[in-house]
Amino acid sequence: MLKIIMFKEKKISIDIHGFRALEAKNAVEDHILECVNQNYSQVRIVHGHGSGVLKRITEEVLSSSEYVDDFYPDHTFGVTIGKLRY
Numbered sequence: 001m002l003k004i005i006m007f008k009e010k011k012i013s014i015d016i017h018g019f020r021a022l023e024a025k026n027a028v029e030d031h032i033l034e035c036v037n038q039n040y041s042q043v044r045i046v047h048g049h050g051s052g053v054l055k056r057i058t059e060e061v062l063s064s065s066e067y068v069d070d071f072y073p074d075h076t077f078g079v080t081i082g083k084l085r086y
Contacts, residue, residue: 032068069083
């Protein structure tokens with residue numbers, strides 16, 4: 001007998017490539033709240049390397065969020081990881 005167990009996929013990552021500044025800000029804020037509501041321990045924001053605008057917006061949102069304890073870049077992939085607090 002084959003037993004299949006389904007797990008809810010944990011989506012801790014959001015890709016904001018191609019977003020305008022306000023869209024990126026809103027998307028990151030919404031994603032943080034979604035991850036907090038799901039009791040995740042971190043968020044992963046994919047902003048790319050580019051001109052750095054999306055990275056700056058990501059860092060501003062993470063640093064001003066009451067739900068984020070700390071954040072750090074993953075330079076290899078153009079990603080910033082945020083550690084959530086509870």
